[in-house]
Amino acid sequence: MTEVSVRSRSKENLLPHRIVLNARSMPAYAYGNRSPIWWGTVGFAAAEGMGFALAIGAYFYLVFINGNWPLSAPPPDLFWSGIFTIVMLASAWPNTLAKRNGEREDLTRSRRDLVIMSIVGIVLLGIRIMEFSALHVRWDQNAYGSIVWVLLGLHTLHLLTDLGDTIVLTVLMFTRHGYGKRFSDVGDNAFYWYFVIASWLPIYLIIYWFPRWW
Amino acid sequence: VTRAITSHDLDAVPEVTRLATGERGGIPGVQSEADAPPSPRELRDDQVDGPELTARLAKTWGTEKGLIGALSTVDHKVIGRRYIITAIIFLFLGGLSAVVMRMQLALPENNLVGPDLYNQLFTMHGTTMMFLFGVPIGEAFAVYLVPLMVGTRNIAFPRLNAFSYYVYLFGGFMIWAAFMLNIGPDVGWFAYVPLSGPEFSPGKRADIWAQMITFTEVSGIAVAISVVVTVFKLRAPGMTLDRIPLFVWAELINSFVIIFALPAVVTASAFLLMDRLVGTHLFNPAEGGDALLYQHLFWFFGHPEVYIIFLPATGWVSAIIVTFSRRQAFGYIALVLSLIATGFLSFGLWVHHMFTTGLPQLGASFFTASSMLIAIPNGIQIFCWIATLWDGRPVFRTPLLFVIGFFFIFVAGGLSGIMLASVPLDSQVHDTFFVVAHFHYVLIGGNVFPLIGAIYYWFPKFTGRMMSERLGKWHFWLAIIGFNVAFFPMHITGLMGMPRRVYTYLPEMGWGNLNLISTLGAVLFFGSFLLFLYNMVTSARRGSLAGSNPWDAGTLEWASASPPTPQNFDRIPVVTNREPLWANRDSLPVVAGLSVENREQIVSTVTAGRADLRETTPESSLWPFLAAVAITILFIGSMFTPWALVWGTPPLALALIGWFWPKASTEDER
Numbered sequence: 101m102t103e104v105s106v107r108s109r110s111k112e113n114l115l116p117h118r119i120v121l122n123a124r125s126m127p128a129y130a131y132g133n134r135s136p137i138w139w140g141t142v143g144f145a146a147a148e149g150m151g152f153a154l155a156i157g158a159y160f161y162l163v164f165i166n167g168n169w170p171l172s173a174p175p176p177d178l179f180w181s182g183i184f185t186i187v188m189l190a191s192a193w194p195n196t197l198a199k200r201n202g203e204r205e206d207l208t209r210s211r212r213d214l215v216i217m218s219i220v221g222i223v224l225l226g227i228r229i230m231e232f233s234a235l236h237v238r239w240d241q242n243a244y245g246s247i248v249w250v251l252l253g254l255h256t257l258h259l260l261t262d263l264g265d266t267i268v269l270t271v272l273m274f275t276r277h278g279y280g281k282r283f284s285d286v287g288d289n290a291f292y293w294y295f296v297i298a299s300w301l302p303i304y305l306i307i308y309w310f311p312r313w314w
Numbered sequence: 315v316t317r318a319i320t321s322h323d324l325d326a327v328p329e330v331t332r333l334a335t336g337e338r339g340g341i342p343g344v345q346s347e348a349d350a351p352p353s354p355r356e357l358r359d360d361q362v363d364g365p366e367l368t369a370r371l372a373k374t375w376g377t378e379k380g381l382i383g384a385l386s387t388v389d390h391k392v393i394g395r396r397y398i399i400t401a402i403i404f405l406f407l408g409g410l411s412a413v414v415m416r417m418q419l420a421l422p423e424n425n426l427v428g429p430d431l432y433n434q435l436f437t438m439h440g441t442t443m444m445f446l447f448g449v450p451i452g453e454a455f456a457v458y459l460v461p462l463m464v465g466t467r468n469i470a471f472p473r474l475n476a477f478s479y480y481v482y483l484f485g486g487f488m489i490w491a492a493f494m495l496n497i498g499p500d501v502g503w504f505a506y507v508p509l510s511g512p513e514f515s516p517g518k519r520a521d522i523w524a525q526m527i528t529f530t531e532v533s534g535i536a537v538a539i540s541v542v543v544t545v546f547k548l549r550a551p552g553m554t555l556d557r558i559p560l561f562v563w564a565e566l567i568n569s570f571v572i573i574f575a576l577p578a579v580v581t582a583s584a585f586l587l588m589d590r591l592v593g594t595h596l597f598n599p600a601e602g603g604d605a606l607l608y609q610h611l612f613w614f615f616g617h618p619e620v621y622i623i624f625l626p627a628t629g630w631v632s633a634i635i636v637t638f639s640r641r642q643a644f645g646y647i648a649l650v651l652s653l654i655a656t657g658f659l660s661f662g663l664w665v666h667h668m669f670t671t672g673l674p675q676l677g678a679s680f681f682t683a684s685s686m687l688i689a690i691p692n693g694i695q696i697f698c699w700i701a702t703l704w705d706g707r708p709v710f711r712t713p714l715l716f717v718i719g720f721f722f723i724f725v726a727g728g729l730s731g732i733m734l735a736s737v738p739l740d741s742q743v744h745d746t747f748f749v750v751a752h753f754h755y756v757l758i759g760g761n762v763f764p765l766i767g768a769i770y771y772w773f774p775k776f777t778g779r780m781m782s783e784r785l786g787k788w789h790f791w792l793a794i795i796g797f798n799v800a801f802f803p804m805h806i807t808g809l810m811g812m813p814r815r816v817y818t819y820l821p822e823m824g825w826g827n828l829n830l831i832s833t834l835g836a837v838l839f840f841g842s843f844l845l846f847l848y849n850m851v852t853s854a855r856r857g858s859l860a861g862s863n864p865w866d867a868g869t870l871e872w873a874s875a876s877p878p879t880p881q882n883f884d885r886i887p888v889v890t891n892r893e894p895l896w897a898n899r900d901s902l903p904v905v906a907g908l909s910v911e912n913r914e915q916i917v918s919t920v921t922a923g924r925a926d927l928r929e930t931t932p933e934s935s936l937w938p939f940l941a942a943v944a945i946t947i948l949f950i951g952s953m954f955t956p957w958a959l960v961w962g963t964p965p966l967a968l969a970l971i972g973w974f975w976p977k978a979s980t981e982d983e984r
Contacts (some may be wrong), residue, residue: 115902124907127339127348136547143539150577243602246594280347
């Protein structure tokens, strides 16, 4: 038997189709947990949240090992970190607007919200730089300094990636690509920002308040 | 052509309302682009049929020719094939390093390799087997098979998937290139501090180990997320949770374990790198750090790692046993719940790797109990498989032989594992060859034997050709005899006190004969792999043609051609049974109405598996490859200067923007 005839026979044993459903009228995308991207964002938030949890675990492990805390340094200043936290919490409001206007597929308002969110991100980054200078400890001074820099650095990394993402999306919405499925991306970007806010609160308490309570 | 369906037939297709949600895309009250009717100019698969449909879809979903095309492809089968082949190459490299070690240990006071090379060899062996073979091989099979088995056309986030492959490849290449240049890591596969810290390991060896972790874990997490979303959102309509194939369940749970376990090893290796490169003191007791913190972080990953290696194997075993028993799995729900229980429990055992570090008594007792507890879900799985075989009409082909081998070897390894769970015994044999014997029984029994069975089983799907059954039987007997001759004596050498990780020993110790037997077994075992390689290579070229479903199996991957066409299925199947191809023997119920000219696939709901959206999935793109190159430069550069994080970021950012920027030509942009 030649190879070709065997091939065609093996082709034949694919089952014939019986159409029972038509997808023509199904929508081309949707919002929130109906969209695969939303689940992907949740997945990354879970993995990164695990990273935060482990770093926080390492912090308390070191507290437990050492007994006295913070190690040979005064607790970090509250001024810049307080401003950072206020701005961070306040950003939830324009973020909610961005998500809502995205879902309404309102291009003008989405553009406005994204510009606001980009500016908020840049401002936060500026405050973050001031925060690092008010920690009163260097990363290479002792284990306390190291873990504080790790926690703050880890959060900064998330701030940076979300800011980058927001700026790219903002530019995108000002081009001819700004329609349709991109509005769903606006919602997912806003969702990730909630994660950045939520992950900040425990870290803020641990870095700035825990040493004062201990 | 729609045929009348009898309503009292259990495997009948349910009415359309139960297969599709029928919901709009936009939120209520909003005129959404999502609900715009498809362009009438675009050809859809209800307008064309037969070979023309196959050919047109193959063009839409195909991979371009040439090098750029090969590096741009996002086809899960192409990437999955590369993943599988790369992981198997690493299996052989890891095996070769083991053979060299066995050669050295064959005789007392042997001079084949010196202590420094021996240290590098056992580090490379462990690192390769765990990070470059063990984790990726399970994910590799998921990348290839999960989209086929859930009845879709590509993995979720196909570009992320392509990116993850290149990151894995470059990371593995980096560590082996370093080994070839005699700067391979020499601190063991878990690189404990203080040995791996800045004080005791100057030079770049430990950095290369730690950075390889970063590569493989970035890639591992990315694939895991793609697999989870594929299983959650891209299942064929009608594939409810209790119709998901057991292999897919295993890969799903495995992906969850990966998502929660790998961040721990990334944290450990990142802390280690920071201690070594920028002078942090996280593991330095002199400045308030702690060396055991490293062990906790490492083993919080390291124990789930064992199950990351084992869970995909349970999927292979379930698939093979069901097909060759000719009946559905006995205790499907029990099997799925056992997988989930194993996934959870795997996070509660890590301290049993640290019994000799001086733990509080309560901690030791707790972790002894939890270590014994995990034997329960694993035992349930074994009994369900045996019941399936018992009640079925088993056909003893090569894949099933390797599964039978798995039973014996894995159960033996599990028994020595229960012994090791008790603290007094563990303290006695800690760091001896007894432990080496135990975990090779568990890992080779629990992963490699099912893997070989899985390759024999799915090889016809991957290549369109059967592997030689005669060579397969030889392979099986050589492997099971070689394995036991190599590893069983190690239980005894361990009980006689021979420690791990020694490059030689004195003749007076009396370990010589047992070591010689182990080496002979190892050579035999390696020989079985050469036979396997020969069988794969010759069968891929000259094996008999397989046809789409050579084993008469029931799951959806066998409804595609062998090897599958780029689109996997000409139309997305509708699932009415756990074994869809056994329920529908004369025709396959399908969904029509998807685009023939653009890459569209069905997005369904998480639990009920009702069709919800027809969403486009990304086209080929070179950017994921470029992003992988950029991230490689950044990672390798940062081992030499922290400034690499600064100058390495713009190229990476550029590549990522290129990746996400929509192409003007796609239908999505009209």
